[in-house]
Amino acid sequence: AQSVTQLDSQVPVFEEAPVELRCNYSSSVSVYLFWYVQYPNQGLQLLLKYLSGSTLVKGINGFEAEFNKSQTSFHLRKPSVHISDTAEYFCAVSGPGGSYIPTFGRGTSLIVHP
């Protein structure tokens, strides 16, 4: 079975400050990892994904994430946030252990203050 834990339900930060949203996963086999963003009243949009290869993954809107197999983590980072980054962020894991169906975490609400 696979599962995802997003350690923070809410992360408040000031504009132009760096941010890290934490994600830990559980899976007994190799995994694919994803971060999605959801703006109010909208569906989910893919920010970035790790399938294989380099453990540092760059995505859209200046976000990046690092796959750490030994710590089973896939934390999302951005060096300088904008007001427009205020949204809900979801980490997801998939792989052969779950028939490649993504399992989502409960989400982290990023709140950027001016």
Added chain:
Amino acid sequence: DAGVTQSPTHLIKTRGQQVTLRCSPKSGHDTVSWYQQALGQGPQFIFQYYEEEERQRGNFPDRFSGHQFPNYSSELNVNALLLGDSALYLCASSLDALVTEAFFGQGTRLTVV
């Protein structure tokens, strides 16, 4: 490309009624998955359709059923609605069975009263 489109955007139903939600996948995508997202939660997988067959199913009762048409569009049906079925229902389409990238619609907000 219109992306993934879902209809209706909002719906209010009474307990015990039945509802049908619709989804048109992104152009060229043949795999459609449905998710339920309760308030303050992450999306929960309901089922996935490919070539008009249900390929995978999550932990949802038989009241939840679906269909995929030859043009890859899909429907989600829920019978005997419960108050707990109130949620945002998301449709996602993908190009491959490994779902290396899922494209989501904006969802249908279902309220059961």
